[in-house]
Amino acid sequence: xxxxxxxxxxxxxxxxxxxxxxxxxxxxxxxxxxxxxxxxxxxxxxxxxxxxxxxxxxxxxxxxxxxxxxxxxxxxxxxxxxxxxxxxxxxxxxxxxxxxxxxxxxxxxxxxx
Amino acid sequence: xxxxxxxxxxxxxxxxxxxxxxxxxxxxxxxxxxxxxxxxxxxxxxxxxxxxxxxxxxxxxxxxxxxxxxxxxxxxxxxxxxxxxxxxxxxxxxxxxxxxxxxxxxxxxxx
Numbered sequence: 001x002x003x004x005x006x007x008x009x010x011x012x013x014x015x016x017x018x019x020x021x022x023x024x025x026x027x028x029x030x031x032x033x034x035x036x037x038x039x040x041x042x043x044x045x046x047x048x049x050x051x052x053x054x055x056x057x058x059x060x061x062x063x064x065x066x067x068x069x070x071x072x073x074x075x076x077x078x079x080x081x082x083x084x085x086x087x088x089x090x091x092x093x094x095x096x097x098x099x100x101x102x103x104x105x106x107x108x109x110x111x112x113x
Numbered sequence: 114x115x116x117x118x119x120x121x122x123x124x125x126x127x128x129x130x131x132x133x134x135x136x137x138x139x140x141x142x143x144x145x146x147x148x149x150x151x152x153x154x155x156x157x158x159x160x161x162x163x164x165x166x167x168x169x170x171x172x173x174x175x176x177x178x179x180x181x182x183x184x185x186x187x188x189x190x191x192x193x194x195x196x197x198x199x200x201x202x203x204x205x206x207x208x209x210x211x212x213x214x215x216x217x218x219x220x221x222x223x224x
Contacts, residue, residue, distance in 0.1 A: 008153070034212060043117075043203050043215030044156075089155065098163045099144050099207040100171075105155035 002027040006090060006104040013080055013111055021075040021107045023090035028102065030092035033066055033073050038087045038106065047088075048075075080111045116140070117216035119204055125222045132191040134219050136204030142214075144207045145187035147171075147179060149200040150218075156203065162187055194223045 004025045013019050023033070032051045036044035050057045050066045050073070057064045063076040077084050087108045091101040120135035138145065144163050148156040148171075158171030160179040168179050176198060180188045187206075191198055199222050205213040 032211065041218070043205070043218050044213075046212035046214070049211055093211060098161065098169075099209075099211050099213065100146075100158065100161060101213060102158075103148075103156040105153055 004104045007107045010108040015113050019077040019080045021088050023073040025071050031095040032093045034091045035075050036089040082111050085110050117214050119216040119219050121219050123220050126194050130194050132194050134189040136187045138206040142206035142208045146205040147189045148203045151200050196223050199223045
C-alpha cells in the first residue's frame with residue numbers, strides 16, 4: 001500500500017542544536033517533495049521544495065535532502081531556536097497533477113532554551 | 114503577499130444541517146484545494162479545482178461537494194453534516210510554482 005511516514009513522536013532538542021526530521025514514503029514516485037511548517041491553530045506555511053533530480057537544497061538555516069533510492073527526505077534546522085518549535089509536514093508532489101500534494105501527518109518539534 | 118481567507122475560524126452546526134465553507138484567494142491562482150486535518154492523519158484532500166467550474170475528487174470526497182463559479186472563490190459544501198465531519202478544514206491555492214498557500218482554517222464541530 002502507499003504510505004508517507006513521519007515520526008509521530010515529538011522531537012525535543014536543546015536550543016542551538018541541529019534538528020533532523022525524517023520523511024519516508026513507499027509505493028510513490030514523486031517528482032518533488034515539499035516541507036511545510038504549521039503552528040497551532042494555523043494553516044501550513046511553505047518552506048522548501050526539492051525536485052527528484054536534486055540531492056540537497058538549502059535556505060538560510062534549513063537544509064533538505066532527497067534520496068529517491070531510499071525513498072526518504074531529511075529536513076534539518078541548524079542552530080535551532082525556540083521560535084522553530086512547530087509541526088513540520090512533508091508532502092509529495094507529482095508531475096502533471098495540478099500541484100496536488102500527498103501530506104504526511106507531521107512531526108512536532110519542540111526546541112527548549 | 115498571497116492571501117487566502119476562509120469565511121469562519123470556528124463553526125458549530127447540528128447533524129443534518131447543510132454547511133457552506135468559503136475560501137477566497139487574491140493572487141489569481143488557477144488551482145484551489147480543500148483539505149481536512151485530523152490528529153494523527155495529517156491533511157487529506159477532499160476536492161480540488163484547476164479552473165473555474167472544473168473540479169476533481171480528492172481522496173475523501175464522500176459527503177462533500179464543491180463549487181467554483183469564480184476564479185478567486187472555492188466553496189466546500191457539506192450536504193448533510195454528520196458528527197464524523199467534525200474536523201479542521203483547510204483551503205489552499207497554488208499557481209504553476211508548485212507550493213501551496215493555505216488559509217487559516219475553519220474548525221467545524223458537528224453536534
